[in-house]
Amino acid sequence: MISGKFAITLHILTLLSKYPEEYLSSDFLASSMNINPVLVRKEMANLKKHDIIESREGKYGGSKLAKAPEHISLDDIFKITFETVTLGYCKKEPNPKCPVGNKINDNLDKLYCDINTDISNKLCKITLQEFTQEF
Amino acid sequence: MISGKFAITLHILTLLSKYPEEYLSSDFLASSMNINPVLVRKEMANLKKHDIIESREGKYGGSKLAKAPEHISLDDIFKITFETVTLGYCKKEPNPKCPVGNKINDNLDKLYCDINTDISNKLCKITLQEFTQEF
DNA sequence: AAATTTGTAATCAAATTTATTACAGAACAT
DNA sequence: ATGTTCTGTAATAAATTTGATTACAAATTT
16 A cells, blocks of 8 residues: 555645645645545645745644745655655565575665656656646 | 565566476475465466466476566566556545545546556566576 | 644554465376 | 375465544644
């Protein structure tokens, strides 16, 4: 199972980018996703840590983008919400006495690393603004 | 959590491709991965269904490649062991009354579909033989 | 001061994956 | 033919991960 962090974060940012002047509350954002506001606030914390949004506590608080959606790429979001894309590993440590077992994870690492580079290259070229325009 | 099917299957095939003449048992294969033989047999069943290996029951049974490793691509393996690569979805159905909630999954689908095409294109070009040579 | 919202911790529930047990049936060797 | 070994497969249990929920302190505005 893959966590929904990327999707939730992108959903948040899409909404913030639709209403760039307003502070939107975690409750409002959560109701668009139909999830618990606490999950939204957790992703807000992450976004804030990386200076992508700013937030305000207290009455009429909420969050808004800290920079223009033209200057936020999907790769920025990918990097802060996703470890790396993999096609999986065998959970157990393989047998080091077997030449294949001994090297399989290194070789998978290389493959997955290449895949991640490609994905990053693709996501780099898509800005939040472009993504948001499709709504 | 991502399942280890792709990794286990590739590990199996790498071993079979190292010993192309022999029928290797699920017990032998499992001991290289340090996992339960039943898991290996499950992937063997899948590989057999797609005519990538052949297997023999009974004493001295096991499995061997059904075609040359030059004619098996990592994309073949990917397609039979992995649904699609995604960066995740929000688990709950989003709010259809929100223009973003209403379209977010379609737009994520498009993005992920593109990513999968890229990955397939990359994996198509790598044969099992090439992968196996790195051991 | 009251109301509302973030920030965060702690705990629960649900879903998924992996491990294990069990055993029938097949194939081979002697 | 009989014992041995291996696949094939189902059923279940254990482990892990993710998401949901509850709770409440601290902050900010009116």
